[in-house]
Amino acid sequence: MSSLVVIGAQWGDEGKGKITDYLAQQAEVVVRYSGGNNAGHTVEVGDKQYKLHLIPSGIINPGKPCIIANGVVIDPKALLDEIEYLQNDGVSVDALKISSRAQVIMPYHKVLDELSEESLGDRKIGTTKKGIGPAYMDKTARTGIRMSELLDEKIFYGKLKIALEEKNKVLELIYNYPKMDFDEIFNSYVEYGKRLKQYVSDTSIDVYNYVKEDKKVLFEGAQGTLLDLDFGTYPYVTSSHPGSGGVCIGTGVGPTAINEVMGVVKAYTTRVGEGPFPTELFDQIGEYIRETGREFGTTTGRARRCGWFDAVILKFAVRINGLTSLAITKLDTLTGIEKLKICTGYRMDGKIIDEFPSSIEELAKCEPIFEELTGWDEDISMCKSFSELPENAKKYIRKMEDTCGVKATIISVGPNRSETMILNRVF
Ligand code: GDP
Ligand code: IMO
Ligand code: MG
Numbered sequence: 125m126s127s128l129v130v131i132g133a134q135w136g137d138e139g140k141g142k143i144t145d146y147l148a149q150q151a152e153v154v155v156r157y158s159g160g161n162n163a164g165h166t167v168e169v170g171d172k173q174y175k176l177h178l179i180p181s182g183i184i185n186p187g188k189p190c191i192i193a194n195g196v197v198i199d200p201k202a203l204l205d206e207i208e209y210l211q212n213d214g215v216s217v218d219a220l221k222i223s224s225r226a227q228v229i230m231p232y233h234k235v236l237d238e239l240s241e242e243s244l245g246d247r248k249i250g251t252t253k254k255g256i257g258p259a260y261m262d263k264t265a266r267t268g269i270r271m272s273e274l275l276d277e278k279i280f281y282g283k284l285k286i287a288l289e290e291k292n293k294v295l296e297l298i299y300n301y302p303k304m305d306f307d308e309i310f311n312s313y314v315e316y317g318k319r320l321k322q323y324v325s326d327t328s329i330d331v332y333n334y335v336k337e338d339k340k341v342l343f344e345g346a347q348g349t350l351l352d353l354d355f356g357t358y359p360y361v362t363s364s365h366p367g368s369g370g371v372c373i374g375t376g377v378g379p380t381a382i383n384e385v386m387g388v389v390k391a392y393t394t395r396v397g398e399g400p401f402p403t404e405l406f407d408q409i410g411e412y413i414r415e416t417g418r419e420f421g422t423t424t425g426r427a428r429r430c431g432w433f434d435a436v437i438l439k440f441a442v443r444i445n446g447l448t449s450l451a452i453t454k455l456d457t458l459t460g461i462e463k464l465k466i467c468t469g470y471r472m473d474g475k476i477i478d479e480f481p482s483s484i485e486e487l488a489k490c491e492p493i494f495e496e497l498t499g500w501d502e503d504i505s506m507c508k509s510f511s512e513l514p515e516n517a518k519k520y521i522r523k524m525e526d527t528c529g530v531k532a533t534i535i536s537v538g539p540n541r542s543e544t545m546i547l548n549r550v551f
Contacts, residue, residue, distance in 0.1 A: 126383060126551060127341040129368045130451070132348025133387035133441035135357075135395035136366075137421070137428065139453035139536055140388045141165025144181040144344045146534070146544050150551040151342035153189040153334050154182025155327075157374030158364040159346035160197040160229060160259065161206075162252040164422025168540045174213070175422055178203050179220065180344050183210060187219055191327045194225035195364065195374020197259040198271065199234075200316035222320065223327040224272035230284075231309055232291040233258035239299045249360055250397030252423050260363035262287070271324050274317040284310055328376025335381045340551045343371050343382075349441040350395075357484050360399025368445040384550070386533065387447040389438055391455045391520070394428040396421050400488040403431035403467045417457035418539075432494065434467040435527035440480035442528045449550070451534035452524060455517060456543075461499045466523055467492040497523060505538040510547055 130147065132138045145167040148154050161177035167184055168174075176183070178198065180190040192198065207217050233255030240257070241248045251257060262268035267287055273279045288306055295301040334341050347366035350356045355367065364370065368385045372378060392413055395401050405413070410430045413419065419428035441447060458464060469478040470490035481487045500514040507513050513521070513535075525531050535545040 126338060127335055127343065127381055128384045128386060128550060129343040129345065129371050129382055130386050130388060131345035131368055131445055132351075132366060133389040133438055133445070133447065133450075134348050134393055135350045136348040137164075137394055137396070138348060138388040138390050139451070140345055141167050141176060141181040142453065142536060142539060142541070143386070143388050143451045143534060144342065145169065145184055146541055147342055147550060148180075148182030148185050148188055150340060151182060151188070152339040153191065153330075154180040154342045154344055155191040155193050155331055155375055156180045156196055156344050156346065157193045158195040158366055158370045159362065160254060160256050161199050161202040162254045162256045162362060162423060163346035165346070166422050166539065172213070174210070174215070177206055177423065179206050179210065179217065182342065182344070183215060183217060183220065186216060189219045189221070191221045191330060192223060192226060193327050193331065193375040194223040195370060196223070197227045197229050197256060197263070197364075198222065199229040199254065200274070200313065200320055202254075204316060204319055220323050221325060221327050221330060222271060222323045224270065224324050225326070225328070226271045227259055227263045227268045228271060228274050228313075229255045229259045230269065230287070230313075232288065232295070232304055233262070235295065235301065235304070236291070239295075239301060243299070248398060250399075254423075257363040271320070274313060275321050275324060277314055280314065280317070281310065284313075331375045331377055335377055343375065345370075349444055350437065352444070355444050357399045357487060360397060360484065384448045385446050386449045386451055386550070387438070387441050387445060387530070388451045388453060389441070389524070390433075390453050391458055391524070392433050393431045393437065394419050396424070396426050396428050400484050401429055401431055402470060402487065402490045402492045403434045404429055405431045409461060412461065413457060416460075417454055432465040432467055432492070433524065434492070435524070436467060436470060436478060436480050438524070438528045439478070442530050447530050449533040449548070450525065450528075450530055451536065452521060452532045453536040455521070455535055456505050456537045458499060458520070459504060460501055464497045464499045464520060465494040466497060466527065468495050468527060469493040495523070505543055507537055507545065509545060510535065
């Protein structure tokens with residue numbers, strides 16, 4: 125067996141898309157297992173840039189089978205737009221498959237996401253407003269609509285009738301919002317279903333067979349460890365399980381199907397949305413990182429909050445996901461910063477802790493304990509091997525590895541596929 129999970133080890137946007145695209149060159153299939161179009165994965169190949177939200181980043185490799193599995197929530201209009209966007213760019217999506225079990229994001233999910241955020245005021249989560257939370261809520265309430273149901277007009281009619289009746293009551297009575305029109309939703313969604321039908325099947329069979337036949341299966345994560353519904357900075361999280369634990373439920377294979385788990389980690393930390401962030405920088409260095417690293421959201425365009433690398437978080441990600449290797453990204457962004465800081469522990473209520481707290485109330489009280497390292501000035505974006513890196517960059521990488529006990533397999537020094545160093549072959 126040779127399956128590999130690529131997951132975000134921080135708060136998302138670690139560069140999973142870039143790493144997945146790189147590894148997809150060798151993989152035989154790429155499978156997305158959780159989240160929805162809240163994700164934004166940027167891939168750069170040659171002089172082309174692709175922004176993907178739902179379709180696995182392997183799709184840029186011609187003919188590569190790509191699967192959107194059952195753990196994903198699908199906005200059919202967003203998916204059709206993405207298919208069209210790729211086709212217009214000459215990328216074939218013929219090898220795309222969509223799980224018949226995946227849940228559908230409905231227009232009322234998006235409206236409820238917005239209204240709920242509005243009503244939370246200062247306590248808002250800072251969601252992407254793509255309807256992710258409400259769609260997963262319906263899934264667990266067992267009132268959601270699956271792809272297979274969308275494709276059957278009669279079943280879809282019945283399910284939408286019941287769902288919309290309830291949602292319209294919520295919209296009207298709780299939010300004083302106008303009722304949504306059944307016919308409008310029904311007709312447009314039936315149309316979307318017709319256009320997506322060719323891609324839909326029971327993908328759990330495909331994934332199982334790929335694994336059984338010892339094919340190189342690449343599971344592409346979305347979001348990140350600290351956005352996990354259980355282990356993230358709740359309630360400032362997403363509504364799915366982005367970690368390696370989400371792979372089995374999200375695709376339909378058992379845990380023995382997973383061989384390796386690669387954590388993608390930026391050489392510093394970022395987050396979008398609200399919630400505590402111990403190493404956040406509010407000074408010129410934070411601004412420098414944001415500008416140099418182009419830290420603006422792929423999905424919402426929001427400026428990402430930037431801070432120093434936090435080893436407490438990475439250690440936590442190793443523990444929660446069983447990471448077996450690291451892909452360290454955006455090392456180039458730190459070039460030119462004279463003194464670099466790495467957070468190795470927190471001070472909370474006068475005590476020193478090195479385990480990530482389980483509540484945001486505790487996390488909000490944590491003050492980072494930093495170790496300082498000397499930076500480098502040399503342009504590293506052309507480096508092709510570890511030995512070519514400046515000594516201080518090497519020390520920085522070694523320090524990242526030492527703090528979490530897991531070695532880097534990939535070091536990324538630029539957004540392009542070509543700006544990637546492989547320390548150890550993965551597949
Ligand atoms: P994802 O959501 O984890 O796939 O990450 P995003 O694509 O949202 O954000 C990562 C951003 O950093 C994208 O704009 C990438 O093109 C870019 N990127 C990825 N790796 C590197 C790197 O090593 N250096 C630089 N400068 N940019 C990178
Ligand atoms: P990728 O795959 C970064 C964040 C949102 C918000 C919280 C909940 O590109 O790494 P949601 O819309 O999911 O209900 O929002 O989660 N969030 C992300 N942050 N990268 C992502 O995906 C994210 N997906 C959701 O900003 O704080
Ligand atoms: Mg992203």
